[in-house]
């Protein structure tokens with residue numbers, strides 16, 4: 001882990017954390033997707049003013065072996081423990097490079113330091129991975145395959161929740177060549193966590209992101225303008241709905257705004273597998289969900305690859321494609 005800059009800035013006031021939690025909570029089986037809610041399945045918040053621990057949440061009974069989830073977290077830990085010069089070989093700002101390493105050193109936005117190292121690889125339609133540490137590539141590949149299968153199952157249920165046949169999203173988004181990114185994040189203990197941020201508030205680009213972590217906690221999601229801490233169930237996936245599900249569903253599913261905070265005691269590792277359309281898919285709201293009178297299209301159409309390129313412009317992707325409300 002490289003040394004991080006000393007923290008000298010004044011912290012920007014943050015919204016006080018609210019113990020009430022509203023988070024994607026999916027029980028499986030059976031999968032339940034209420035059409036009336038904009039996100040997958042919401043665990044209704046327990047309104048308790050005294051409780052400081054949010055309810056535990058996450059997708060369970062997903063079929064991915066616990067041993068594989070532990071092995072991929074352990075593999076990422078070994079990768080981050082490689083000598084810095086071996087990781088810097090993959091340092092690049094080019095989002096199209098198949099393997100990318102980055103570190104929070106010297107990056108400063110909105111007075112927060114990003115206390116994070118990451119490695120991102122393109123996992124589908126073609127799989128890439130660093131060859132070190134030994135065995136890392138094999139375990140990451142198996143994990144990506146299994147988490148992609150879970151994603152496909154979820155997208156079937158989401159298709160049905162929107163009133164479509166189960167393969168609707170798979171076909172419309174050309175998921176046979178779907179773009180999958182494996183992103184591992186390392187958040188070392190931070191001496192002054194209140195002055196730093198692990199990863200700033202953002203939404204993910206694809207359709208669904210599956211997230212696991214090593215039991216430390218740090219993910220927060222935004223709901224009604226407030227930040228809520230997420231407390232994952234052991235061996236569960238946290239499932240984030242992302243921008244292209246919002247676009248395709250014409251806003252019925254909302255892309256979840258989230259961020260990761262850091263702590264002063266323990267190293268946190270999280271792994272996000274982001275699953276999106278194929279790069280050449282032109283995405284627009286599903287025609288069946290658009291009615292020019294009552295539910296006009298809320299987003300313009302854009303090729304997924306062009307949307308990904310918008311990352312370089314700094315402004316959230318959805319702001320480029322959202323149409324003004326008439």
Ligand SMILES: O=C(O)CCC(=O)C(=O)O
Nearest residue numbers: 183185218219260270272
């Ligand atoms: O570390 C986390 O909990 C969040 C990571 C994340 O949002 C991402 O990698 O896109």
Ligand SMILES: [Fe+2]
Nearest residue numbers: 203204258272
């Ligand atoms: Fe994310």
